[in-house]
Amino acid sequence: MGADVVVEALRGVDLVIExxxxxxxxxxxxxxxxxxLNLMGCLDRPTEGRxxxxxxxxxxxxxxxxxxxxxxxxxxxFQSFNLIPQLSALxxxxxxxxxxxMPRHERRSHSQELAxxxxxxxxxxxxxxxxxxxxxxxxAIARALANDPLILLADEPTGNLDxxxxxxxLALFDDLAERDRTLIVVTHDPTIGQRTHRIVRMADGxxxxxxx
Amino acid sequence: xxxxxxxxxxxxxxxxxLVHPGRSVLTMLGILFGxxxxxxxxxxxxxxxxxxxxxxLRMGTTNIIVQAVKPGExxxxxxxxxxxxxxxxxxxxxxxxxxxxxxxxxxxxxxxRRISLTARHDTRQxxxxxxxxxxxxxxxxxxxxxxxxxxxxxxxxxxxxVCVLGPAAADVLFPRQECVxxxxxxxxxxxxxxxxxxxxxxxPTKSATGGDFDRIIYIPLTAASRRFGQTLSDRSAGTWTAxxxxxxxxxxxxxxxxQVRPARRVIQGLLEKFHDPKKKDWTIQVPLxxxxxxxxxxxxxxxxxxxxxxxxxxxxxxxxxxxxLASVTERTREIGIRRAMGAKRKxxxxxxxxxxxxxxxxxxxxxxxxxxxxxxxIPRLLTKAAAILGVGGExxxxxxxxxxxxxxxxxxxxxxxxxxxxxxxxxxxxxxAQMDPIRALRHE
Numbered sequence: 001m002g003a004d005v006v007v008e009a010l011r012g013v014d015l016v017i018e019x020x021x022x023x024x025x026x027x028x029x030x031x032x033x034x035x036x037l038n039l040m041g042c043l044d045r046p047t048e049g050r051x052x053x054x055x056x057x058x059x060x061x062x063x064x065x066x067x068x069x070x071x072x073x074x075x076x077x078f079q080s081f082n083l084i085p086q087l088s089a090l091x092x093x094x095x096x097x098x099x100x101x102m103p104r105h106e107r108r109s110h111s112q113e114l115a116x117x118x119x120x121x122x123x124x125x126x127x128x129x130x131x132x133x134x135x136x137x138x139x140a141i142a143r144a145l146a147n148d149p150l151i152l153l154a155d156e157p158t159g160n161l162d163x164x165x166x167x168x169x170l171a172l173f174d175d176l177a178e179r180d181r182t183l184i185v186v187t188h189d190p191t192i193g194q195r196t197h198r199i200v201r202m203a204d205g206x207x208x209x210x211x212x
Numbered sequence: 213x214x215x216x217x218x219x220x221x222x223x224x225x226x227x228x229x230l231v232h233p234g235r236s237v238l239t240m241l242g243i244l245f246g247x248x249x250x251x252x253x254x255x256x257x258x259x260x261x262x263x264x265x266x267x268x269l270r271m272g273t274t275n276i277i278v279q280a281v282k283p284g285e286x287x288x289x290x291x292x293x294x295x296x297x298x299x300x301x302x303x304x305x306x307x308x309x310x311x312x313x314x315x316x317x318x319x320x321x322x323x324x325r326r327i328s329l330t331a332r333h334d335t336r337q338x339x340x341x342x343x344x345x346x347x348x349x350x351x352x353x354x355x356x357x358x359x360x361x362x363x364x365x366x367x368x369x370x371x372x373x374v375c376v377l378g379p380a381a382a383d384v385l386f387p388r389q390e391c392v393x394x395x396x397x398x399x400x401x402x403x404x405x406x407x408x409x410x411x412x413x414x415x416p417t418k419s420a421t422g423g424d425f426d427r428i429i430y431i432p433l434t435a436a437s438r439r440f441g442q443t444l445s446d447r448s449a450g451t452w453t454a455x456x457x458x459x460x461x462x463x464x465x466x467x468x469x470x471q472v473r474p475a476r477r478v479i480q481g482l483l484e485k486f487h488d489p490k491k492k493d494w495t496i497q498v499p500l501x502x503x504x505x506x507x508x509x510x511x512x513x514x515x516x517x518x519x520x521x522x523x524x525x526x527x528x529x530x531x532x533x534x535x536x537l538a539s540v541t542e543r544t545r546e547i548g549i550r551r552a553m554g555a556k557r558k559x560x561x562x563x564x565x566x567x568x569x570x571x572x573x574x575x576x577x578x579x580x581x582x583x584x585x586x587x588x589x590i591p592r593l594l595t596k597a598a599a600i601l602g603v604g605g606e607x608x609x610x611x612x613x614x615x616x617x618x619x620x621x622x623x624x625x626x627x628x629x630x631x632x633x634x635x636x637x638x639x640x641x642x643x644x645a646q647m648d649p650i651r652a653l654r655h656e
Contacts, residue, residue, distance in 0.1 A: 071554015
């Protein structure tokens with residue numbers, strides 16, 4: 001991914017996502033879906049155009065402000081789980097809370113609650129290495145939910161899981177969608193697309209269809 | 213916000229360091245040795261300097277010591293006959309009188325006449341310095357009488373053949389027996405022992421006059437002039453030398469230390485005026501000046517020693533930086549995750565800085581007691597090493613016989629280790645914070 005050459009990854013993308021929507025972003029590699037995800041996740045800033053998140057323009061914020069927005073409003077779920085190996089599952093869930101300045105004892109009760117909710121049970125005290133892929137992804141989802149974010153962004157959440165475990169994770173997503181979470185899932189997998197409210201198809205940095 | 217977090221960040225740092233305990237300990241060692249070296253070096257310097265200071269103080273800071281110097285060969289005054297010569301040099305009673313009248317506030321002027329002799333008692337004999345002196349010499353030099361008495365004005369007037377022994381002289385001549393009242397032969401004269409002095413310190417001390425204080429035998433000045441005369445002849449290998457030296461030493465004691473330097477100038481002026489400028493047969497020693505010189509020398513040694521010790525701290529710091537750079541690379545993905553979860557750049561900076569500070573301060577905290585132990589063990593270690601190697605160097609050993617750890621040395625060493633921690637952590641922490649979160653997340 002060379003940064004030396006200016007690549008126009010996205011062009012004329014005009015997308016409105018309502019609160020509580022469950023959306024799949026689909027498209028071939030290089031279609032711009034990762035870039036869109038990075039923008040929506042406030043990991044990157046658009047060179048042009050605007051991004052309104054919960055009504056606030058976040059496209060011209062400083063690095064520190066963007067970090068704060070990510071911490072407060074965005075939950076990430078990655079294909080490769082991205083847990084911190086030296087921390088236990090509970091500690092991993094607490095990472096976003098830590099940066100919000102929540103005191104330790106509050107964090108602990110909160111993370112235990114979240115671990116219960118994603119069905120980790122007594123596995124929550126283990127380190128990521130000691131957990132199965134499905135369990136790791138549950139930890140990641142619990143972590144993404146920790147700050148009660150405006151949107152939850154998932155990048156190929158079942159990509160590293162077998163189909164049975166993948167289905168369990170997707171069931172968890174369905175459950176979240178029913179509770180009015182705003183979910184955006186980037187995926188190749190058409191079966192995921194079928195479960196969502198709406199599919200955004202991308203090709204060459206454009207949205208080719210925005211309807212259901 | 214930051215103060216709330218500091219305890220948390222500290223916990224986080226310790227957790228991360230415990231992931232690689234072996235690596236962390238090895239990294240700490242560099243700092244540990246550095247701190248240890250700084251403390252030990254400073255302790256040695258402090259010990260030597262205090263020892264020297266004590267010796268100088270023993271000479272008296274309000275004293276000015278004027279000594280006779282035997283002129284060198286080229287300055288020989290008179291040649292007489294083949295291979296024989298007579299020399300007249302040194303201080304005179306007139307000098308003493310002049311000094312006394314020029315500096316009326318000077319407390320005491322003590323003439324001392326010194327003769328090297330062999331003292332005998334029965335079959336025992338000892339090479340000693342016989343010092344002819346006046347009754348108040350004891351107060352001026354702070355001599356302590358252990359048994360018997362010191363020389364009195366009566367001894368002085370009657371030109372009595374009495375003597376007071378230094379403790380070492382007494383031990384050699386009268387091993388395990390009372391010596392007061394006994395007789396000692398000094399040259400061809402017999403003296404009655406009237407007193408013995410207390411030892412002046414733990415080891416033989418060099419007095420201002422260059423001899424061992426504890427080996428001196430004191431007799432009345434009048435007796436010294438009468439019995440030993442003012443001329444000393446020495447015959448060896450067919451040549452003869454006659455030395456004439458009226459006084460070997462005059463000590464001028466002023467009431468206050470700030471009067472030492474003016475008095476010194478007066479004395480110097482007098483001696484320059486009345487002594488042959490081509491034949492410099494006197495010197496003036498001012499213990500106070502030596503004290504100042506010592507202070508400067510001490511600083512030189514401190515700077516030198518600490519610089520050398522600081523090199524190991526520097527190496528330790530480079531070690532920390534190296535490990536932290538590796539750690540930052542290793543944990544790129546963790547950095548990306550934390551950034552995605554809301555960590556600001558300054559959070560990442562403080563996370564890594566805390567780790568280096570914990571490493572270096574732990575190294576410092578362990579290094580301080582180890583350094584103190586080493587510092588106090590140095591005299592013993594050196595004595596053992598010298599015994600094993602069979603090397604003497606008693607003077608060098610005895611000057612290292614004491615080491616002193618001062619609180620400021622500990623603070624300096626520990627503070628430096630903290631600074632090293634901060635500085636060696638800054639660059640790795642900056643590198644970590646500058647990472648692009650998107651790339652960091654993708655890092656394998």
